[in-house]
Amino acid sequence: MSKLVLVLNCGSSSLKFAIVDAENGNEHLTGLAECLHLPEARIKWKLDGKHEAQLGEGAAHDEALSFIVETILASKPELADQLKAVGHRVVHGGEKFTQSALITDDVLKGIEDCATLAPLHNPAAIIGIKAAQKAFPSLPMSAVFDTAFHQSMPEEAYLYALPYNLYKEHGIRRYGMHGTSHLFIAREAAERLGKPADELNIINCHLGNGASVCAIKNGKSVDTSMGLTPLEGLVMGTRCGDIDPAIIFHLHDALGYSVEQINTMLTKESGLAGLTEVTSDCRFVEDNYGEKEEATRAMDVFCHRLAKYVAGYTATLEGRLDAIVFTGGIGENSGPIREMVLNRLGVFGIEVDGEANLKARFGGEGTITTTDSRIPAMVISTNEELVIAEDTARLAGL
Structure with missing residues (x-):
């Protein structure tokens, strides 16, 4: 059948x-x-x-x-x-x-x-x-x-430091997205590392036009960079990610932007598009890094933010990190971005294997760090469609 x-x-x-x-x-x-x-x-x-x-x-x-x-x-x-x-x-x-x-x-x-x-x-x-x-x-x-995988996050990770009644009465908290992708990567990484899924500790970087990082402990999400909405966290194609919330008040009160204009700016005109003032396409940023000022600053900000999240999430894993994983359109194909991020994480004993990193694109996968790196970094192609198909088949009794 x-x-x-x-x-x-x-x-x-x-x-x-x-x-x-x-x-x-x-x-x-x-x-x-x-x-x-x-x-x-x-x-x-x-x-x-x-x-x-x-x-x-x-x-x-x-x-x-x-x-x-x-x-x-x-x-x-x-x-x-x-x-x-x-x-x-x-x-x-x-x-x-x-x-x-x-x-x-x-x-x-x-x-x-x-x-x-x-x-x-x-x-x-x-x-x-x-x-x-x-x-x-x-x-x-x-x-x-997309949010379901992150329901395992502890309260300390999902609560915002806002009046608690906003959570109790209105559900304002961190939810996270890309859960289907993070779940698939957790399963695949466990298999490739030869570990039981419920013993796996990884940090997964899902990088595309939308991007998020997820700390996975014992196979479950314990923290993630997107929040109440997909706007929080990393620098993305057109989304700003983390900013000082008071910027919104400054834009409105001092500069005269309407709420609608601010919403459009933060979700559709920021991120790589805002930093380059040209495009949200990561390929432009990668191809022109070091040659064009707008591409260089965008890539530097993108990689700085991502490396900072990865480093911070090691604190949630209680002393053991089995691997850092890159996935998504950018994560699977951009060797330069992976290298720049991992070079910023040298304190963890990570050294990029240049040849392996260059080969890991257009469907190429595998470990992209040297054998003597203390923590391996891997490229794994995500497959959200398969997870959706499997869940659907299970629920439908197929």
Whole structure:
């Protein structure tokens, strides 16, 4: 019996999709609909070769899913017939969802209730869920929450030093994101290091346009850099990460920015985009480091912040760190950033293996430190889609 699961990851203007066999991890279809709601809305997919098509001006998630069903899957009906379930990535589950859940009306309402905590992400997930329910009315569906893996964090890690009633009455605390990726990396790292998962201590750096670090102790999250929302923590593509909160008051009171303008600035105009004043693309920063002032300062700030987090998280692991892991689009492919970060961590007896580090990109994985390094650093490709497919198959009883 097949265990094919359609995995959907909805952004505000994108829809990433894949058909994954939860039994063996094989991907039978991958694709991305992007620029949704815009004139150039388009879809790209890989199924018996690479393909691309225009979705039509202003096409939204409904149209993208209709295209997947009526055009892509219609071209391979035997694949469509084997679909058993649909799994949805949902960024924020608050404290309500400590693990993945089959989607019911109550679960959907819970996701909607958490939308204030992830205003860019949860509404997009809800749109995707409702569109998928129309497209696949007979299939069971699950929600897999980015925040769930971090529900093991102790109170000392998730509480902010704010009036306690804000937590008790309004749930204001650290939740963390990228949990599905951090969970996958914890499993993979344990296997590669030959350790039982419940004895693994690592610091995982998920670096992409969004980025976070997670301290994993005995296989469980004990701290992570993203907070109430995905804005806190590292320097990201367009997000500022950690700043002095009083900057917000200064922008508003002294410089006349509106709350909406400040929100847009911190989430869409900061990070690498703000530091370079050119682009959020890490490849520009890497390619022009040392040549262009804007690229150099952006990369230096990015690496300084990341190294500081990694060093700080060693304090949560009580004396034993089995490995530092890099994953995500930047983590898996940027040798220069990995090297700059690890060089800042020399106090821990870490020495980069230059050749191994250069080879670890475009799917290349493995240890990137020398054999005499006290703590190894590794590159492992993440696979959130597989985790979502496996959880969905389990919940659906496949």
